[in-house]
Amino acid sequence: PASAKRVLITGAAGQIGYALCPMVAAGRMLGPDQPVILHLLDIAPAAAALEGVKMELLDAAFPLLQGIVTSTDPAEACSGVDVAVMVGGFPRKAGMERKDVMGKNVSIYAAQARALEANASKDVKVLVVANPANTNALMLAEHAPSIPPENITAMTRLDHNRALAQVAERAGVPVTKVKNVIIWGNHSSTQYPDVSHGTVDGKPIREALKGSEGWLAEEFVPTVQQRGAAIIKARGLSSAMSAASSACDHVRNWLLGTAPGTWVSMGVLSDGSYGQPKGLVYSFPCTCKAGEWSIVQGLEIDAVSAEKMRATAEELAEERELALECIKE
């Protein structure tokens, strides 16, 4: 049997952590034959809750789970990890300025970058979930220069999965029949969910949804963009189970590969593809093979799409400026 892989989950005592831990322990992230050791990090006020999560993980007797490390010390939690899922962060509280929240998260991500650099496996693969996810990932990369930047990604897979699900519901087909939607840009309401290159059962989405042009033009994009808010309104809590499941999908496809002819959306360091500024963590359509992602090239972009892709890049550039100001102060 394969030797166990160590998976760090930060913010493990939180909502997403509670949903994510059992999924990873059950093999949804690294595959059904891959034993795992969970490294769970949270902050001191959550230490007791973190122990409770550990107790439940033990009680569930997951066959693949070979060990659990809980810690409130980033260095200890990062020790030897092969995969790091960064879910912990500082939430925006009522009355807080955007810049104050950014400042808190820049400090957290700078410190955790150093802890990963010093303690994680040299080939650690990092997924940032915590918001602002793209900019947190960029700050992590900035503060961990010895981790190859291609090993640091941000999660837009939940948005991607939301887009697949909306199209499947509309077409009345199982979600597995829908492929190759794209989330461009930021994991925020400026993201551009794009169906131009997607298919339903092999047919272009626009053809498969003949008669639903109005829905595609006016409802689909805002529904995906605002889905997080709709969940909060309905549940009184933000998305957790769907976020955890999407984090498993992101890492599994990254490490084990995407299916032939299929791409997924990932926040990765822009190399200037599709004219999107270098040096931003921007969500692109990606294919993956054995732990390496590449941006799908050569898709035709019409003027409407180009404008939406530019607008979300502009927001990311503003976030980066704000984050860099926070570092200086």
Ligand code: NAX
């Ligand atoms: P919770 O507030 O339930 O959990 C966050 C946990 O992080 C808490 O246990 C907290 O103590 C811990 N934490 C805070 N600072 C920490 C630090 N410095 N080191 C380690 N742990 C720390 O939030 P939850 O609902 O789990 O959401 C977590 C993050 O995911 C948030 O930033 C949220 O905005 C973000 N999301 C991102 C999504 C995405 O698609 N990229 C979707 C879902 C979610 O909204």
